[in-house]
Amino acid sequence: MVAEKIDRVARPGEIPSAVGEAAREPDELDDLYREIILDHYRCPHNKMAPGATDLTCSDRNPICGDELTLGIEMQGPCIRRVCFEGRGCSISMASASMMTDVVKDKNVEEAKDWIRTVKDLMKGVGRKSDDELGDIEALKGVAKFPVRVKCALLCWSVLEKALARQDGTRPAHGEEKGR
Amino acid sequence: MALAAERQPVLDVQAVRDLFPILEQRVHGKPLVYLDNAATTQRPRAVLDAMAEFYESYNANVHRGIYAFSEKASARYEEVRSKVQALIGAAAPEEIVFTRGTTEALNLVAQSWGRANLREGDEILVTEMEHHSNFVPWQMVAKETGARLRCARVTDEGRLDREDFRANLTGRTRIVALAHVSNVLGTINPVADLAREAHTRGAIVVVDGAQAAGHLPVDVRALGCDFYAFSAHKMYGPTGVGALYGRLDLLDAMEPTMGGGGMIGEVTLERTTWADVPHRFEAGTMPIAEVIALGAAVDFLLDLDRETIRAHEERLTSYALARLKSCRGVKVFGPPTTAGRAPVLSLASHDVHPHDLATVMDRDGVAVRAGHHCAQPLMRRLGVGATARASFALYNTTDEVDAFIRSLEHAEAFFRGS
Numbered sequence: 119m120v121a122e123k124i125d126r127v128a129r130p131g132e133i134p135s136a137v138g139e140a141a142r143e144p145d146e147l148d149d150l151y152r153e154i155i156l157d158h159y160r161c162p163h164n165k166m167a168p169g170a171t172d173l174t175c176s177d178r179n180p181i182c183g184d185e186l187t188l189g190i191e192m193q194g195p196c197i198r199r200v201c202f203e204g205r206g207c208s209i210s211m212a213s214a215s216m217m218t219d220v221v222k223d224k225n226v227e228e229a230k231d232w233i234r235t236v237k238d239l240m241k242g243v244g245r246k247s248d249d250e251l252g253d254i255e256a257l258k259g260v261a262k263f264p265v266r267v268k269c270a271l272l273c274w275s276v277l278e279k280a281l282a283r284q285d286g287t288r289p290a291h292g293e294e295k296g297r
Numbered sequence: 298m299a300l301a302a303e304r305q306p307v308l309d310v311q312a313v314r315d316l317f318p319i320l321e322q323r324v325h326g327k328p329l330v331y332l333d334n335a336a337t338t339q340r341p342r343a344v345l346d347a348m349a350e351f352y353e354s355y356n357a358n359v360h361r362g363i364y365a366f367s368e369k370a371s372a373r374y375e376e377v378r379s380k381v382q383a384l385i386g387a388a389a390p391e392e393i394v395f396t397r398g399t400t401e402a403l404n405l406v407a408q409s410w411g412r413a414n415l416r417e418g419d420e421i422l423v424t425e426m427e428h429h430s431n432f433v434p435w436q437m438v439a440k441e442t443g444a445r446l447r448c449a450r451v452t453d454e455g456r457l458d459r460e461d462f463r464a465n466l467t468g469r470t471r472i473v474a475l476a477h478v479s480n481v482l483g484t485i486n487p488v489a490d491l492a493r494e495a496h497t498r499g500a501i502v503v504v505d506g507a508q509a510a511g512h513l514p515v516d517v518r519a520l521g522c523d524f525y526a527f528s529a530h531k532m533y534g535p536t537g538v539g540a541l542y543g544r545l546d547l548l549d550a551m552e553p554t555m556g557g558g559g560m561i562g563e564v565t566l567e568r569t570t571w572a573d574v575p576h577r578f579e580a581g582t583m584p585i586a587e588v589i590a591l592g593a594a595v596d597f598l599l600d601l602d603r604e605t606i607r608a609h610e611e612r613l614t615s616y617a618l619a620r621l622k623s624c625r626g627v628k629v630f631g632p633p634t635t636a637g638r639a640p641v642l643s644l645a646s647h648d649v650h651p652h653d654l655a656t657v658m659d660r661d662g663v664a665v666r667a668g669h670h671c672a673q674p675l676m677r678r679l680g681v682g683a684t685a686r687a688s689f690a691l692y693n694t695t696d697e698v699d700a701f702i703r704s705l706e707h708a709e710a711f712f713r714g715s
Contacts, residue, residue, distance in 0.1 A: 147660050147711070151653075156714065182652060183669040183682040205682045207652035208712070269652065 149259035159208040164201040164218035175280035214273035308609040316341040327662025335688035347593035377592035386516035394541040394575040399507040400430040402526030402541035407434035408554045417443030421472045425451040426479040429671040431505040455482040455631035470500040478508035482631030483641035492521040514603040534594030538587035548574040555580040610640040640689035651685040657708035
């Protein structure tokens with residue numbers, strides 16, 4: 119929480135409205151809690167227990183206690199489907215729900231690109247157009263609430279961890295035959 | 298003092314608020330409603346002045362120089378020991394060790410008394426409602442010594458399960474460590490009774506007083522505890538300083554956990570002897586300004602009278618509990634009445650996650666805490682990942698409780714979409 123008398127100067131590249139209390143509009147809550155976010159929170163997509171053969175990966179946010187487990191169904195280098203379970207705030211749950219939509223049927227490189235995109239979005243840096251971002255565009259407002267950025271990024275860091283592990287342990291081409 | 302309104306146990310809240318410059322601040326265009334006092338309280342002008350006065354007019358290191366400023370600083374520093382002694386009813390000023398705070402104080406007991414006295418198979422008993430700072434140090438020393446850490450359960454009402462406590466208290470229990478007041482539930486533990494039970498089993502009793510020292514009258518001898526730890530910043534003093542009370546005979550037999558300047562008797566190439574208690578435990582230059590300011594905080598509390606403070610905070614808590622009853626879908630953890638309850642309220646809403654609640658409330662100028670409050674074992678017991686917590690101090694008002702409830706209703710409506 120920042121007291122009103124404090125004013126900051128915008129740094130280059132920062133979203134102007136993210137700095138200085140004077141720049142904060144009364145409807146900033148609506149910027150954070152966009153209808154799309156609330157929809158994903160109330161009716162999350164792909165929120166279910168991971169399947170038995172899914173690649174699973176979990177993490178928690180030690181500061182706030184949010185927990186998240188991803189179940190990833192891989193087919194070669196391609197992510198066929200991602201599901202999640204866990205508990206957390208609207209931002210963390212909505213972000214996870216959106217993530218399961220955008221990385222479905224993407225290859226690992228494309229998924230990693232999405233991870234970078236969302237991380238940059240939290241710094242106020244846009245790498246994709248609003249059209250390309252789709253629902254993810256709604257996460258833009260989170261950048262104005264620095265303490266909530268970690269909420270939005272929890273699922274993306276779990277995905278990153280899962281994919282890194284997958285990279286390290288996945289058998290090289292041609293070695294999967296015996297399974 | 299005008300504030301205490303002599304012979305009348307009603308606190309003049311407006312007069313008290315005028316002593317706290319920060320309370321005039323506005324947040325997001327709204328008056329600040331500061332309800333995170335269990336994390337840290339605000340400081341009155343007298344505490345801020347004490348720090349400034351030290352730096353501006355007699356800054357010097359203590360117990361070292363033979364010149365006027367050092368003598369004055371040393372005298373003021375040692376005076377605070379006597380003030381703290383008076384605040385908590387210790388038998389002698391030497392029973393007060395200054396530390397960095399509650400955490401360091403509890404670690405000192407664990408690392409010094411614990412290491413020297415725990416053997417394999419011995420037991421340490423804590424409770425499910427402990428803050429991590431009264432959990433982790435015991436886990437660490439248990440691992441080092443082969444002792445076993447046991448944990449007494451909390452009832453559904455958020456009180457210590459006395460039966461379970463007795464069942465876990467055995468002939469092997471050497472240490473019982475528990476909170477005077479839970480930082481999540483607000484529960485006031487019956488320390489005097491529990492200490493009696495622990496002593497009949499031959500255990501020592503270590504009390505985490507972080508949430509009590511600024512809110513309740515504390516008398517360590519009436520409580521019968523062997524160690525009592527607290528932090529200045531949760532009782533209107535500065536950060537970076539706190540105190541450990543220890544029974545003199547116990548402190549006397551304890552080894553320091555940190556070596557350095559100021560804690561020695563004599564140093565030779567071969568060995569070092571220790572200074573007397575309490576300086577043995579205060580190695581290096583201590584936070585002198587903070588200790589002196591802690592003295593100002595103690596004066597502040599004693600001037601206002603803690604029974605009066607307690608009565609005011611009980612009224613706030615009781616009012617908040619009553620208003621929360623009519624909030625649909627909101628569950629309040631901890632004892633349902635103010636009996637045996639300090640001004641700490643944790644809640645969970647059916648529709649709004651604690652973090653979302655805290656964000657919406659912040660926009661309304663209301664500062665509350667959301668998270669696990671460094672009490673993950675308790676969160677597991679309550680079956681939640683996090684709670685939202687409002688905690689009151691002597692400068693809070695029922696109007697602020699109303700603002701808190703309004704903001705809670707605002708958040709509920711926002712997330713329900715109505």
